[in-house]
Amino acid sequence: MPTDSGGVALDFTAIDFETANSSPASACSVGLVRVRDGIVVAQTGWLIRPPAGHDEFQEWNVRIHGIQAHEVTDAPSWTDQLDRLCAFAGADVLVAHNAGFDLNVIRRACEVTGDACPPYRSLCSLAVARKVYDLDSYKLPSAAAAAGFGGFAHHDALADARACAEIVIDAGRRSGAQSIDQLSDAVGVAIGSPLGADPSSKTRRTPAARARIAA
Helix, strand or coil: EEEEECCCCCEEEEEEEEEEECCCCEEEEEEEEEECCCCEEEEEEEEEECCCCCCCCCCCHHHHHHCHHHCCCCCEEEEHHHHHHHHHHHCCCCCCCHHHHHHHHHHHHHHHCCCCCCCCCCCEEEHHHHCCCCCCCCCCCHHHCCCCCCCCCCCCCHHHHHHHHHHHHHHHHHCCCCCCCHHHHHHHHCCCCCCCCCCCCEEECCCHHHHHHHH
């Protein structure tokens, strides 16, 4: 497991969601890993109770991540945990493997619950891995192993987020990038446009979302 940055000065937050079913709004767990100067400095994760109407746990999903419906009965709802998620990630670019999926979870869950979608930008570690490595498969376990991070509990949200982080740290080390934007330019993978609702929209906002808009 990598223990130092090797001179990489990347700051970002890696994120991974698991979902209860095929609805992107059905987040049932999240993992978050904060990276500063190319070093993992904090990590956390928790269960989420999916919104009503998106809360059925389908057999296929349970088989993948092992989370059962009864385990999230007392977990915070999407709305209840959104400020905690945003407080951890701050204003960072979010990194995820197949980032379109994870960012769509945020977008759709906020649409369903009426919460303002926080304006996060994103970088896809899958796209980065395809530029940096020559592999037969670019699935998360293979790409993470190429980065020197193997043997993790795939489909555990926190473990997957850590694997994403290690891929991007390694890509930064190989490219000599000194910021997430420099890495984007160096490997030719664009950073996704900000999520988020129009500030004039009438969707309900959490205190943290209101503060971000005011800033």
